[in-house]
Amino acid sequence: MDRKATIERNTKETNIAVTLDIEGGESSITTGIPFFTHMLEQLAKHSGMGLSVKSDGDLEVDAHHTVEDVGISIGEAFNGALGEKLGIRRFASVSVPLDEALVDVALDISGRAYCNYEVDFPGEKILGDPPFDPQLMEEFWRAFSATAKITLHISLVRGKNTHHIVEATFKGVARALREAVKIESADLPSTKGSL
Numbered sequence: 159m160d161r162k163a164t165i166e167r168n169t170k171e172t173n174i175a176v177t178l179d180i181e182g183g184e185s186s187i188t189t190g191i192p193f194f195t196h197m198l199e200q201l202a203k204h205s206g207m208g209l210s211v212k213s214d215g216d217l218e219v220d221a222h223h224t225v226e227d228v229g230i231s232i233g234e235a236f237n238g239a240l241g242e243k244l245g246i247r248r249f250a251s252v253s254v255p256l257d258e259a260l261v262d263v264a265l266d267i268s269g270r271a272y273c274n275y276e277v278d279f280p281g282e283k284i285l286g287d288p289p290f291d292p293q294l295m296e297e298f299w300r301a302f303s304a305t306a307k308i309t310l311h312i313s314l315v316r317g318k319n320t321h322h323i324v325e326a327t328f329k330g331v332a333r334a335l336r337e338a339v340k341i342e343s344a345d346l347p348s349t350k351g352s353l
Contacts, residue, residue, distance in 0.1 A: 174227055179207060185208055201331065230304070243353045251263065259319060261323065263327070267308050272303065273299055295324055
């Protein structure tokens with residue numbers, strides 16, 4: 159089964175190319191934001207998907223445009239790669255720990271975009287060059303869920319370390335996506351006849 163899509167998004171703020179292969183494959187990610195690149199590598203690894211992201215954004219302004227537009231592009235590629243969604247498991251939920259942090263993720267590949275994001279950070283930015291503002295993660299997940307056309311709930315159960323919280327979130331969404339895209343029948347998982 160070929161569940162793969164490529165998206166190119168070019169604006170005055172960012173130029174982004176994404177290829178996503180639900181069945182797996184190599185991953186290559188360049189965003190110009192080291193911590194964000196690391197998180198997208200986690201998404202690719204733990205979802206089992208092949209993911210190529212090449213982003214060139216106006217990082218001299220800040221990271222917001224890049225993070226949000228990459229979310230938009232990955233979501234579009236994910237939705238495109240799913241095609242008709244025949245036979246997918248559709249629903250998934252998982253709790254993922256990373257040391258003291260614990261994050262719950264539930265999602266539905268519903269065709270309806272919704273993101274409930276309940277993550278409060280201790281307040282500090284993540285050190286690096288440049289430092290990363292964890293508030294941008296909500297923008298990423300909202301953009302991703304909107305264009306992926308999924309319902310996504312992310313809740314922090316506990317955690318003190320900002321890096322651990324963000325990483326547990328990416329691993330949690332990745333594992334839930336991995337389960338939700340599994341093929342378990344030949345039918346569309348909806349009584350409405352569409353997703």
